[in-house]
Every structure is written in C-alpha cells, then in structure tokens.
Amino acid sequence: MAKQQNRKPKGKIGNRPDESVCVLISHANIRRRVREIAQDVRRDFPDEPIHLIGVLKGSVFFLADLARELGGEVSFDFLGVSSYGHGTDSTGEVKLTKDLEVSIEGRTVLIVEDILDTGLTLKFLIKLFEERKPKHLRVAVLLDKAERRIANVNADYCGFTIPNEFVVGYGLDYDERYRNLPDVCVLQLGSRAKSKTE
Numbered sequence: 001m002a003k004q005q006n007r008k009p010k011g012k013i014g015n016r017p018d019e020s021v022c023v024l025i026s027h028a029n030i031r032r033r034v035r036e037i038a039q040d041v042r043r044d045f046p047d048e049p050i051h052l053i054g055v056l057k058g059s060v061f062f063l064a065d066l067a068r069e070l071g072g073e074v075s076f077d078f079l080g081v082s083s084y085g086h087g088t089d090s091t092g093e094v095k096l097t098k099d100l101e102v103s104i105e106g107r108t109v110l111i112v113e114d115i116l117d118t119g120l121t122l123k124f125l126i127k128l129f130e131e132r133k134p135k136h137l138r139v140a141v142l143l144d145k146a147e148r149r150i151a152n153v154n155a156d157y158c159g160f161t162i163p164n165e166f167v168v169g170y171g172l173d174y175d176e177r178y179r180n181l182p183d184v185c186v187l188q189l190g191s192r193a194k195s196k197t198e
C-alpha cells in the first residue's frame, strides 16, 4: 500500500487558498512501476500487437508512459465516460460520452484506466467491450482504492493500492484541475472548499 509522504510537490502548483496537496506517490516511483507493468504485459503477450484503450481524461499520462515502455507493435484509441460529477463524490451512474474510433474485434486489447474506485466504470466498460469480441481483453489501472469497491471487478495489472483518499495529479483531477502534477497527491480541502462540493 502506498504511504503518504509528508512533502509538497516541487514548484508552483497553482492550487487555491482552501486546497492543499501532499505527495502520495512520486513521479519517479510511478515511472518505475509503469516500466514493471509494461514488462508484465509483454511477458503475457510477447509477440502480439497490443491495442491500448485509454479512458479519458485521467489515463492520458499513464497510457503515454505505458505505450512507450511496452515496445513491439502498439496502437491506441480513447473513449470517454462520465461517472463523476463535479467535486469528489461519484454519482454511481456511468455513461459513454465518446466511443472508440476503430473496431476492437479480434484484437488484444488493454483497457488503461487511472484509478479503480467503486469499479462501476470498469464493470460497464468490460461488459461493453466483451460484446465486441476482442481476442483478449485485459485491464491495467495505475491506482486501486480497494476499500471502495462496489462492483466485483479486478484489474489484471495494477500499479499501486492506495488508501481511501481523494487523489489528484498524473492525469487525475479535481474539477478539471491538478491533472498536470507529475506526482500522485492527496488533495486536502478546507471547510470552505468542502462545503462547495456538498
């Protein structure tokens, strides 16, 4: 389990007065783990072209780093879902907001997701994609908040199991902000910011 490090990210991060962030997983650790995940995927599929499907927008940095570590033949596509409204609480409802551009039939597909939380998003996507008859369908998540699981879903490849805290950075957002932080950080909200999300 990733332990919270008591330090601020380097440089100016542009957070608002009632919000603060604290590094949970450093960029160097993320990159090391992404390399290991790529090795695991290539061990399982040594010679196959791998088609990555990134779930917008949180997975973009993870997908970009994973794609470059994988080697061999790699292609990718993106889809959009909405599962979170504004703020830090899930609505529980999953909707497809942008579909894939190319067919996945007969392909070795790896869904690339930033974080596995309740599992509702991945459950929805796995069902949707299984119907499209890929050759193999696997799931890679950077982060797993195992305590929060509602749906019975597990990732085939997982970067880090994290505690039940709201995290931002390395693609993950709070109201579309903080995606550009290089580290994964815990977001702490003061009482003013919290009341805005309720």
Ligand code: IMP
Residues within 6 Å of the ligand: 055, 058, 083, 084, 090, 113, 114, 115, 116, 117, 118, 119, 120, 121, 122, 165, 166, 167, 168, 172, 173, 174
């Ligand atoms: P799930 O459907 O509950 O598993 O939620 C997955 C989605 O919720 C992720 O793709 C994220 O977009 C979002 N999410 C869940 N936890 C966090 C978090 O701690 N920070 C930012 N986004 C989160």
Ligand code: MG
Residues within 6 Å of the ligand: 055, 056, 057, 058, 059, 114, 115
């Ligand atoms: Mg997401």
